[in-house]
Every structure is written in C-alpha cells, then in structure tokens.
Amino acid sequence: MSNIISDETIEYVGILAKLELSDEEKEQAKKDMGSMLDYIDQLNELDTTGIEPMSHVFPVQNVFREDIVTNGDESEKTLKNAPGEKDNMFMVPRTFD
C-alpha cells in the first residue's frame, strides 16, 4: 500500500464524520482508506489532457420544476422521522455553534 493514513488524519476524519472509533476500528479504517486511495491513484496514470471534467454520469441537463406549490402539510409524516418531538418540532441533543 503506497498511501499511508496517519493517526492524525483518522482522528480528524473521525471528528468531521462525528464518529467515535475504537482503536481496532481506527486501524481497520486506516487500511481501508489507504487502499481506496491506492485504487484512485490508478486513475492518475491516465492522460486526461484536453478532456472536460465530467460533472454528471448521464448526458442529461436542465431538469426543472415549475414554481408551483404541490405539497401540503405533511408535518405528521415528517415528524415520524424525528428522534424526539416537542411543539411540532424535532427534539435533538442540545447543539451549539
């Protein structure tokens, strides 16, 4: 494996992903991420001079909606997905900036 993921990187990625990994999980994740990067590196071997970066896999563009209200009050359905509920709102652990 040519890509080695450092302890600092796995720690940082863990913070960004809001994951708390055990030591074994960290080791496994380091290995998995390293091999993923190795795989991606193969693409860098290709000569892509003059090729437009692709932004979508399908040759489709301009899929639009008209600006017309089609949805009614679906709060009951929406709130079924809430971990907790109060006053018609999602109740979540206290979160600060």
Added chain:
Amino acid sequence: MAKQYETVIGLEVHVELATKTKIFCGCSTAFGGAPNTHTCPVCTGMPGSLPVLNKQVVEYAVAVGLATNCTITQYCKFDRKNYFYPDNPQNYQISQLYLPICRNGHVEIETENGKKSVGIHEIHMEEDAGKLIHDEWEDCSLVDYNRSGVPLIEIVSEPDMRSAEEVIAYLEKLRMTIQYLGASDCKLNEGSMRADVNISVREVGAKEFGTRTEMKNLNSFRAIQHAIEGERERQIELLESGKEVIQETRRWDDAKEYSYAMRSKEDAQDYRYFPDPDLVPVFISDEWIAKIKENQPEFREKKMVRYKEEYDIPEYDIGIITDSKHMADIFEETVAICKQPKKVSNWLMGETLRLLKEKSMDPEDILFSPENLAKLIALVDSKAINSSVAKEVFEVMFAQNVDPEKYVEEKGLKTVNDEGALRKTVEEVIAANPQSVEDYRNGKEKAIGFLVGQTMKAMKGKADPGMVNQLLKELL
C-alpha cells in the same frame, strides 16, 4: 507619528428569493407557518428522496447577475457542502462551488466621497437551513424545517470597500436592484437579506491584505456600521500591541454592541465539496439569457431621470417615490389614470409616508390600489368631498383598500353643495354666536375662522369650507 490604518471590507450577502416554492421541492416558502408544516422528504433530507431544481430560482439568479454586470456561467452545476448541524438535515448543503451561476460583476456605489465601483466575485445558488431553537427548559434543541430548502443566492463581493458608509451604500444598491427585479424583498430585519462582513486592516500604502475576520449576525444597517467600527478598533489595538489578528468567525451581539469569536481555528470546517450526483447540470442558452434580459425592469437611476423629464415633481419626491419599486409602480399607474402627477405625489409623500411611519410599515407593504387613489383624487377635484374628509377616507383606504366612491356614498360623506341648506346652517351659526359676529364687524378678521369652524361642525364636516366662507362674508 502614529501609523495610519486602512480598513478592507468584503461582503457575503445571502438573499432569500421570492419564489413560491422551495429550491428542490414543491413545499411552500410562506413565512410564519406552524413548525414543520412546509416540509417533505426532500427538504428534510430523507434517504432516497430526489431534489428537482425550481426553474424560477435560475431565472432570478440570472436576472440579479445581469443587473450586477456579471458574466453568466452558461454551464453550471451544484455541489454538496458537507457539515454537521441539526438544522441541516442532509448533513450537506446543496450549493455551488466549482461553477457558480454568475461571476465577475460590479456595481456602482455613491457616498459622500464620490462614486466607486465594487466588484462582485461571484453569485451562487444554494438552499437555506432550518431553524434551530435552544430549549433551556428541557436542555435540548428544537428544529423547524420550514425554512430548510428555501432558495438563496449568495453574492460574494471583492474586498473593495474601505468604510462602513461604502458597505451600506453597496447593500442599499443590491437591495434596490433586487427589489426592482422582484427577486426578493431584501429585508435585513426579517432575514430575507443577510450580510456576513469580512474585515481586515492594513497600514495605508501596504500592498498585502491583513488577516481578516468574518462577522456574522448583522441584521440592521446600524449593527453593520457599529460592528465594522468596533472590529477595526479591535484589530488595530491587537496590531499596535504587537499581537496578531487571528482568522476567525465572530458573532455580533447587537444588544451589547460587542463581538465574540464563534469558531476557533482548531475546528475549522472542512466542507469536502463534491458535485451533487442527484442534480443534473444546468445549461443556460444565449436565448434564455436574452429573454431574461428583455424582461428586466427599468431600474431606479433611469426611472429618476425619466420622472424628472416626464412629471413636474420635485427631485426630493422623486428620490422617495423611486426608493421603493412598489411605490413607484403605484405612482405611475395612478398618474396613468388621473394624469395629475403632482397630486399623486402629494398623497404619497404626505399621508402615505405619515401612515407608513405611524404603523412601522415599509413602502412594500402599501395595500391600496392605484385605481382607488385615482378615484379619491377625482372625488376631491370634483369637490364631492373636502380635503379633511378626503384624509379620513384615505386612512380607511390605506388600511383596507376600500373603494373611496362607494365608501363616501355608504357613509354619507359627500359635501353638501345645496346652497339653501348651507345658507340655513350659516344663518343659525350667526344667530348663535353674536359675540364673534360683533368682533368680525369691529374689524377682527380672525373671528370669521371661528364661525367657519362652527358651521363645519354643524355640517359634520361635509361642507366646502370655501363656500362657507363666502356665504358668511355675504351674510355678515
């Protein structure tokens, strides 16, 4: 000699677009609905839901871009900006990083120090987040996703401004332009226009920029002015005492007039942008751009010149009337009906402004129709009602847009033009006020005013004061 410092300011302005529906789903954007009543699987980030772009968002963004001299990115697309926060249900915000819809624009601003051009780096389309409320009682946070997915454009300026005055002139210019386009109502206090201010200081003459801080939560021009002045002082003090300015985001506390650091460098965000695979690219053809250009309204500068040529009203009035597109529309449409610009202007500059101020309303909130204002003017012109009755009727029209003709009829407010009836009342008033009559006859001209007042009172205001005056003079 003390060092001279220069403030360098750039703005990120978020504007909520005036679409009826959200950017990627058919939920209403109406403000003030009960929590979560305008939500669906798309705007609450449910797995498997598919966002579809609202065409009107593209049209508004292009319209704003054209009005601010931008180049339109004809092939543009959306990217995901990844971050965790409960008001962001997808754990990413759909935004534009790589190919924003507009680039390289500029607007002209004018301050006491003259005219200057402020560059616009880019304008991109994105979705708004939900609203997070911290519940002290339960020690938890509550989320309302009604605002989640409301379309925004973010207008990123170049660091071209040097003072709070320039910042305010720039914001006023954007507000006016966007309001004229009908793309947003741009109310700072209601959050439909929000400004994040990037500030740094450097010694006058220095080529490099200083380290900048970003100031958030500025929801009035006053807050912006104070925050800029406060941050300039804070940074200069740091530099003077040999310390460094730290690049950070600061939050302005309007009540305390003080800012504090929000996020430290350690947990700086790493947004890991990548193209959104759920949304296909947008291609904006030359024809489409031409069509949007064709539909651009007459902007304020042109309107002011035309008003001066076309209508004989003072420049001051023109400034106030054209300060709001809505008021300018009412003015023009009323003048088109009644052909009396001066009278229409008087109603707008006088009673309308007075009532707006009294009720803390914006010109955008004016309710009455040009047809009704024209009818009111016609009623006064034909002497069907006198000017004090007209003011009364206007107040009702201002509040409820009533038809003044019908209202005057129903309430029996028409001026009594029957000379016989009026003469009778005047005679009664003369008989009942011998003292005033004597005063007048002894040369006290003013006494007639009292008698006119008494007659008007007896007529319940429904008389033509001129006619009363004439009759009194004749009978005395």
